[in-house]
Amino acid sequence: MSERQRTTVELLSARDPGWTEWADVIVVGSGIAGLTAALRLRDQVERVAVVTKDVLQAGSTQWAQGGIAAALGEGDTPEQHEVDTLVAGAGACDLEAVRVLVGEGAEAVRELIEWGADFDKDPDGNLSLTREGGHHRDRIAHADGDATGAEIQRALIEAVRRAPDAPAGEERSDASPIMVFEHAMVVDLLTADDGGVAGLTIHVMGEGDADGVGMVRTRAVVLASGGLGQVFSQTTNPAVATADGMAIALRAGATLRDLEFVQFHPTVMYLGEDSRGQQPLISEAVRGEGAFLVDWDGARLMEGVHEMRDLAPRDIVSKAIMKRMLETGHPNMWLDARHLGRAFWEKRFPNILASCKQHGVDPAVDLIPVAPACHYASGGVRTDLWGRSSVPGLYATGEVACSGVHGANRLASNSLLEGLVFSRRIAEVLPGELRQLEDPETDTTTHVDRVLVPGTALKQLQETMTTKVGVLRNATGVAEAVDELEKLGRTPATTIDPEAWEATNLLTVSLALARSALLREETRGSHWREDFGQRDDAGFAGHFDVRLLDGETIATFTPAPATDPSRAEPANRTTPSTPSTPAGA
Template sequence: MVRILPGRLVAREPGWTEWADVVIVGSGIAGLTAALRLRGQVERIAVVTKDVLAAGSTQWAQGGIAAALGDGDTPDQHEADTLVAGAGACDPAAVHVLVNEGPAAVQELIEWGALFDHDPEGNLSLTREGGHHRDRIAHAHGDATGAEIQRALIEAIRRASDIAVYEHAMVVDLVPSADGGIAGLTIHANGVGLPDGVGLVRTRAVILASGGLGQVFSQTTNPAVSTADGMAIALRAGATLRDLEFVQFHPTVMYLGPDSRGQQPLISEAVRGEGAFLVDWDGKRIMDGVHELGDLAPRDIVAKAIQSAMLASGHPNMWLDARHLGAEFWERRFPGILASCRSHGVDPVRDLIPVAPACHYASGGVRTDLFGRTDVPGLYATGEVACSGVHGANRLASNSLLEGLVFSRRIAEVLPGELRDLPEETIDRRPAGIAAADVRPRLQELMSAQAGVLRTAAGLSVAVDELNEMAAESHDVATPTAWENTNLLSLSAALATAALQRRETRGSHWREDFPERDDEHWSGHFDSVLRDGELTVTYEETR
């Protein structure tokens, strides 16, 4: 087990001070929804994002947002599909909240200005993705749903003069308070709205909405900013992280060759929802006989089928056949994906699309209750950074945007009544550290090889041992890149340790040496905590 990790990051003393009643970390659908819903209830709201407002994962969402909005569909049906996809690891109460409050949350998003696609009769256009038994995915501009949602939310934020926005401002750490909660945040700002360098923002509450951990792996659909920052600062502040081993690998990510690294082009599941199908190098359909939903089976099942076909054949990718959809359909329904494929020399109208699984979404994260509360006073979490319990072992397609909407709204219901007086800081005795400058490529290669789609005890043990060695090398100067690297290292350690301990296959956690789901022994959750620099990962049985 990786034992010693930094309890806080090495950073210079704050050179300036600000304050806000609530600080929201992150500017995707979860963070901006929380900000808009808190207006009029909280005096001073600040949104902090380490790049520009539109730089996070939300804008990259292609397929859409799931909710029971169509004729004949019901929240109960959506709930059933979500629970099946979650492979026995969902919190049923959280799923019930998600699907029942989801339709109203989407309607509010429309009221804020999001323009979704409609059919010729003027009804909301709905499609289907993997794991869904109904057409319930609302989309915008064909395959640019996230970008449209991000546009609408940013415009609403820009109109809200009472919400302060700090771009190019990276959160370094949460500041502990005398009551065991948080008293503020240290932030490194690059001169946009705040002075340069590290400063302190004192606050009564923090909402983490900072996204996921995709850059832990060499290939991911996540943008470069997804370096596990929110999860890591929560871990260092004493919060519990849950279900980190459940990392969803999207089955149809465009394969760009063995040397491609970083963010890879996503081929939305909606393409298969419209009739595309997966084939091997001999043209045989991969999903025939594998699952009742065929090419629209839950993502973990499709990813495993593709990975198995790759391993059996020795080929580095499989193929998605969407040629029969035709040029007119491609240009109308998936213009963004069409342009992306063509920019890489593949024309889906004429060519098979090379695909392979890649890291897509963290189903686990900072453990919260049904109102986004963590176990640290004054700290809330929502969206991909959080583990609300709705995704279980494998997120159902297009539930992620919905989760950000629903649980941000719920935080806004309770937070104003729970605001503490501005808490006093306490002496920060956590051991400081920072990762070596060259750790990231080594870490990504290690995690992709040993903790990716296919896992074994031997490989995960190698990962944990080598992560221990990387942690022991921590000695570099404090820079934003070094802080990100430390966050990636901390989350990799917790993830690999949890994956090693879960000796079964469940959802997106695939153990080759334990290929069956084992509800008798492993139906609970693995929780990661950091105390005095010591990481522990323990199992909690489901009650």
């Protein structure tokens, strides 16, 4: 063997792979970010594979109600979209990343339409654009009223199944060039002796030998696996959002950034204190159409709180709701949309209407009970402007990534746009950066098995995170959460199964999140510390980056100038011809 530095990588305990496949690029996740990347890459490399934990249409994109934001309307500009994004991000955005997002957003949405996405139009045939919280312009494109994500997902899946040159609506007659693994959970990234990507181990339920665990060798991995919603007891995220992508990237040596900035959506339907898991979302678009928040006495909640009132950025609305709940002792507040009328509800928000009625509420005549719940992770795998992580051959896009566009609080409807824009950028650079396909027999990487925690630990983990690292945080509660999570980590699982893998991933990311939240002694965006109630640019303008060191998550501070839209130089819309340095290099 030639002289090489041996790389040690921590992996989840799993059985040896019982089968092997290969692909030039593996995309993990099948939402807007993952399928956009796969569609853009399939003409540029020989073999693209998509791995998804459920079926192709499952995941967070499917549940997106409001829409996708871009400067598409008359009088709107990327510069205006930029300012709204920076304001919502509370001084923690990466300015260049925001300019990439808003500058390339309109073109990306138009490509999505070319792929077959059918957005709602006005009587003149133009896109019907609406407004959501934090936006000063009507720039939200939506589909079927409140089913934007489902329509985007449909269009992308149909595009995957078509021949690359087939028109919309025409399916290919032979097998798709994109290989799809459904009902497949990624267990870990496999790395080569240089620390770069060499493959994935995945568990396909009911497939292969050795309990369904197999290995896919690859030259590059694109993580598009979504967020960490199941860290908390109540969330708008689907059950598959168990932080797998963030955890496997961390174990492979990548850096996670801004994990403490978890957005809690202010208007999630309150189903009672014992309700757990995915909760019904009442889209911000309902407030965009004129609904407003009231307390138990019928008083307007957002009057005098913010100049945009009920359309203030989400962190401000969530805090206002929580403050009133704490002051009054009530478990929820109310959304009043009765004045919109039944006909409007049936046309504009048919799915939300059906969801409310399923839970015994008719929003045409009843107030809707609402309370904040976990909605979106602004942080994730740290990337550069081209989606590169600090691990060679590993890219990330969408909610699993921290591209820098969201800062401390994501602007409404920027999430779908981020996945679209940055997946396109990854496809620009990745084909020219493909690694050699590694021979497992020459791999000098040392793999150390990580002790699993049992799936039964999940309930306690979620309760700890919800009560002590939720919407309102303080030093005592977060420190107690860290201790309780560490104790959970010392309870080993007795069986190796997907439930244990998921619980271990959630524990890994929960500890990283809690440690970052404990160190950020200020209130900024979606991170609300009652013991440090003000934003502190002098002490905390920058990011907490998390790495895994000897099995322990370590958070360190990286200073950066606070992003102030009033001081930002005019945007330069020129896309750089030479990719930037990989994140963390």
